[in-house]
Amino acid sequence: MIPAQRRELLLRELRGMGVLSVRELCDILGVSHMTVRRDIMTLEGEGRVRSVPGGVELVSQVRAEPSYRDKSRADVAEKRAMARTAASLVGDGQTLYLDAGTTLGHLVPLLWTTAGLTVITNDITTAASFSDHPDVTLFLVGGMVDRENRSSVGDIAAATVGEFNIDTAFISTSSWDLNRGSTTPSREKVAVKRAAMAAASTAVLVAGADKYGSFGTFKVAPLTRFSSVITDDRLPESSARAVRELGVTLEIAVPHRTGETEEEGSQDADPSA
Numbered sequence: 001m002i003p004a005q006r007r008e009l010l011l012r013e014l015r016g017m018g019v020l021s022v023r024e025l026c027d028i029l030g031v032s033h034m035t036v037r038r039d040i041m042t043l044e045g046e047g048r049v050r051s052v053p054g055g056v057e058l059v060s061q062v063r064a065e066p067s068y069r070d071k072s073r074a075d076v077a078e079k080r081a082m083a084r085t086a087a088s089l090v091g092d093g094q095t096l097y098l099d100a101g102t103t104l105g106h107l108v109p110l111l112w113t114t115a116g117l118t119v120i121t122n123d124i125t126t127a128a129s130f131s132d133h134p135d136v137t138l139f140l141v142g143g144m145v146d147r148e149n150r151s152s153v154g155d156i157a158a159a160t161v162g163e164f165n166i167d168t169a170f171i172s173t174s175s176w177d178l179n180r181g182s183t184t185p186s187r188e189k190v191a192v193k194r195a196a197m198a199a200a201s202t203a204v205l206v207a208g209a210d211k212y213g214s215f216g217t218f219k220v221a222p223l224t225r226f227s228s229v230i231t232d233d234r235l236p237e238s239s240a241r242a243v244r245e246l247g248v249t250l251e252i253a254v255p256h257r258t259g260e261t262e263e264e265g266s267q268d269a270d271p272s273a
Helices: 003-017 022-029 033-045 068-072 076-087 124-130 155-161 187-199 237-245
Strands: 019-021 049-052 055-058 095-098 118-121 137-140 144-146 151-153 166-172 175-177 181-184 200-206 218-221 228-232 249-253
Touching: 003 019, 003 022, 003 033, 003 049, 003 055, 019 022, 022 033, 022 055, 033 049, 033 055, 033 237, 076 200, 076 228, 076 249, 118 124, 124 137, 144 187, 151 155, 151 187, 155 187, 166 187, 181 187, 187 200, 187 218, 237 249
Parallel strands: 095 118, 095 166, 118 137, 166 200, 200 228, 228 249
Antiparallel strands: 019 055, 049 055, 144 151, 175 181, 181 218
16 A cells, blocks of 8 residues: 555544554554554644554544633643743733633733733633733623633624734634644634634634644634644644644743742632732
């Protein structure tokens, strides 16, 4: 078989099993461990499979998002690292859109000393955290409330966001990959994200590496629509290379997995953090 045929057979086997070990794939395909690893690297770069310890799994469809509270407890070090990278893009006096999500919630304490900011957000927790800041002009976008994610969504929220001229829109996502871009299982979220991107001079996707290689039912935007993508250092090198080959600026945020300060804790722990 030529490599393309072999990779299609690999994908066909994964569709039946969901996950396979490298040893099993060597037996199925009749090739060496090194060849299987190369095929996995190629498919992973295309966002079609994802490496797991000792093997590979097919990318999965995200049908529902975890609750805000559950998300706030997961991957905290990685979220803080991505927030630090995002904060480095912000200057005094800018108008920002902060999309709903716990990763962007970690931006709040990092922007506390940035002068003259205007912050637009559909995230209720982010708005509450900024509400006591004396030097931030704050707009909480109205609309239908998604209680599980503590945010406003839908056409009314999108229409409000469209009234602003935004310098940088930081967009969150529950799923992303090379071919589908940023996606979501929630139709109500699409219009708000697209409105923020359309209103902004610069749109930045902030997306955890654990969400790469999965997809939701509804498309938000291709990766090429973003000025840059910020992710963490768990993204496989093959995937990072494939994203950069699209012409997308990819920023890899390296977490401080030990020694994080209490001041950088979750918003649930401290309303001003």
